[in-house]
Amino acid sequence: MDFLMTLRAINRKIALLVGLLLLACAGFVLLDIVARQLGSSFGGTDEISGYVMAIATSWGMAYTLLELGHVRIDFLRSGRPPLLRSLFDILSMIVLSGTVVLIAIQCWPVLALSLKNSSTANTPLETPLALVQWPWFAGWLWFAVMACLTTLAALRLILRGELEASEAAIGAFAEQETLQ
Numbered sequence: 001m002d003f004l005m006t007l008r009a010i011n012r013k014i015a016l017l018v019g020l021l022l023l024a025c026a027g028f029v030l031l032d033i034v035a036r037q038l039g040s041s042f043g044g045t046d047e048i049s050g051y052v053m054a055i056a057t058s059w060g061m062a063y064t065l066l067e068l069g070h071v072r073i074d075f076l077r078s079g080r081p082p083l084l085r086s087l088f089d090i091l092s093m094i095v096l097s098g099t100v101v102l103i104a105i106q107c108w109p110v111l112a113l114s115l116k117n118s119s120t121a122n123t124p125l126e127t128p129l130a131l132v133q134w135p136w137f138a139g140w141l142w143f144a145v146m147a148c149l150t151t152l153a154a155l156r157l158i159l160r161g162e163l164e165a166s167e168a169a170i171g172a173f174a175e176q177e178t179l180q
Contacts, residue, residue, distance in 0.1 A: 003149075003153050004066070004150065004153050004169050007066055007146060007149060007150065008066045008067070011062050011063040011066050011067075011146065012063065014059055014062070014063060014142075015059075015060065015063040018055075018056045018059045018060055018063075021052060021055070021056060022052065022056055025048065025049050025052040028042070028045060028048065028049075029045045029049055032045040043124060043125070044123070044124065044125040047121065047123050047125055047127065048125075051127070051132040051136075054132070054136050055132065055135045055136050055139060057139075058135075058136050058137075058138075058139025058140045058142075058143065059135075059138075059139035059142065059143075060139075061100075061139070061140075061143040062139075062142050062143040062146035062147070065096075065143070065146060065147060065150060066146065066150065068170075068171065068172070070096075072092065072172050074088070074172040076088055077089065077172065078172075082163040082164070082167070083163060085163075085167060085171065086158045086163045086166050086167060087158075089154065089166065089167065089170045089171055089172075090151070090154055090155055090158055090166070090170070092170075093147070093150065093151040093154060093170050094151060096147055096151075097144070097147040097148045097150075097151045100140070100143050100144045100147045101144045101147075101148065103140055103144070104137075104140040104141045104143070104144040107133075107136070107137045107140045107141075108137060110133060110137075111130060111133040111134065111136075111137045114128075114129040114130045114133050115130045118130075150169065150170060151170075153169060154166045154169045154170045157169065
């Protein structure tokens with residue numbers, strides 16, 4: 001469980017950095033809005049904010065996972081015995097981990113092609129796409145690693161019979177609140 005607490009602590013720091021990035025982006029958009037009222041504009045705020053949202057989303061997924069914030073339809077597991085709940089939880093984590101690993105693998109060719117072709121956005125800013133795809137890809141990769149590590153840690157807890165600890169690590173958030 002200490003391992004998962006360490007992962008949570010790391011992801012909380014990353015979430016703070018991502019939050020600062022979003023705050024800076026919001027400030028930039030606000031300044032552009034004010035500039036427009038004065039007859040000027042920085043231009044490209046919509047493009048930049050889109051990039052920031054993609055990066056923030058990819059990095060925020062791992063934080064949300066470790067804080068049990070992902071949406072789950074858990075009608076199968078509610079009201080079941082602890083072992084069955086744990087088995088449903090680990091199955092959902094295995095499926096999530098596999099999906100996220102597949103997404104991360106599929107993100108790489110997008111970045112690789114942009115690097116190979118020195119691709120730029122088809123916008124007035126002509127943003128080098130690799131510049132924004134690197135942190136976007138890194139966020140998906142981080143999410144995949146966190147999902148796999150969390151799954152392995154929870155599986156270890158289940159195999160050791162620590163079902164309450166496994167539920168605290170990967171259980172459904174709504175049911176956890178009612179259990180406490």
